[in-house]
Amino acid sequence: MKVLGIETSCDETAAAVVEDGVRILSNRIASQVEIHARYGGIVPEVASRQHMLAIIPIISQAMADNGTTWSELGGIAVTVGPGLAGSLLVGVSAAKAIASARDLPVTGVNHLEGHIYANWLSGQVVSFPVICLIVSGGHSDLVLMRGHGDYVALGRTRDDAAGEAFDKAARVLGLGYPGGPAVQEAAAGGTASIQLPRAWLRGTRDFSFSGVKTALLRLVEGGRVSSVADGAASFQEAVVDVLVTKTVEAAREYRVRQILLSGGVASNELLRRRLVEGSPLPVLVPEPVLCTDNAAMVAACGYFRFKAGRVDGLDMDVIPGLKLA
Numbered sequence: 001m002k003v004l005g006i007e008t009s010c011d012e013t014a015a016a017v018v019e020d021g022v023r024i025l026s027n028r029i030a031s032q033v034e035i036h037a038r039y040g041g042i043v044p045e046v047a048s049r050q051h052m053l054a055i056i057p058i059i060s061q062a063m064a065d066n067g068t069t070w071s072e073l074g075g076i077a078v079t080v081g082p083g084l085a086g087s088l089l090v091g092v093s094a095a096k097a098i099a100s101a102r103d104l105p106v107t108g109v110n111h112l113e114g115h116i117y118a119n120w121l122s123g124q125v126v127s128f129p130v131i132c133l134i135v136s137g138g139h140s141d142l143v144l145m146r147g148h149g150d151y152v153a154l155g156r157t158r159d160d161a162a163g164e165a166f167d168k169a170a171r172v173l174g175l176g177y178p179g180g181p182a183v184q185e186a187a188a189g190g191t192a193s194i195q196l197p198r199a200w201l202r203g204t205r206d207f208s209f210s211g212v213k214t215a216l217l218r219l220v221e222g223g224r225v226s227s228v229a230d231g232a233a234s235f236q237e238a239v240v241d242v243l244v245t246k247t248v249e250a251a252r253e254y255r256v257r258q259i260l261l262s263g264g265v266a267s268n269e270l271l272r273r274r275l276v277e278g279s280p281l282p283v284l285v286p287e288p289v290l291c292t293d294n295a296a297m298v299a300a301c302g303y304f305r306f307k308a309g310r311v312d313g314l315d316m317d318v319i320p321g322l323k324l325a
């Protein structure tokens, strides 16, 4: 079964065709990063306008790339939330229009669930139950997944998401946007020699990253960060330390079979390496291009939703504050 995936929740307009939830036939992404970089962050109104310009060409390209005809499609999967309302609306409207014109079933996908399903796309075999760490620009969630579509929320961030913290730290250090890749690159030339606080929030599985960012800001303002590289390396170390420790603890307690890492921050090399080194269980990580926002992950998730009979009506709406569990 071939599923067309559509993703417009934030600043990437993306469309992809995936077969049986695991084989990518096409994967197109139109990034708006350069446009938003001028403002140092995402401007919602600008994002939805860009989605409107890009959505039809991107869907046409994704279909043309593998020569899939509309009649060969089994269904359409589209991100309904969480995300920016005006951005989500563009993808959902396009999906509904195509579904109606081509008489195809449509299913609404949770963006976070999509990130998890990126793990089905790299030839990896997932064995439930698993612990999922989803770390992106908008979320840091620790989730127990017992089967397809079966989630128990264990913890989430109480303030900044991990990616958001990377973006803010990059700004503090005078690095570019998006901050994650910039911090990683700068950190490669430094050492984690600066002591930064870790918010362990003992007794909970929640995260907090605003304190470490503020601590870095105070040190920079006080002239106590001698090199940007050391500042970046120390910040990255502090964030990765907390993410890895709490994820491995949860994996041990729930006696799961694997750990699944996903979301934009999952492309961070130190996080990938530390989690693999620190985990007693197999760690699955999508390749970097599937960690950041894309539509292949939405199509993969959509396939498993269709298989479970989870089809939505054309009255489906966007849900900007949608939760996973």
Ligand code: KG4
Binding pocket: 010, 135, 136, 137, 138, 139, 162, 163, 164, 166, 167, 178, 179, 180, 181, 184, 263, 264, 265, 266, 267, 268, 269, 291, 292, 293
């Ligand atoms: O999943 P994603 O593409 O979009 C959201 O759903 O938010 O994640 C984007 C986030 C940004 O905050 C970006 O700075 C972060 O992922 N990111 C990274 C890296 N690459 C992207 N953070 C740390 N290290 C990286 N290499």
Ligand code: ZN
Binding pocket: 111, 115, 136, 137, 263, 264, 292, 293
């Ligand atoms: Zn995302």
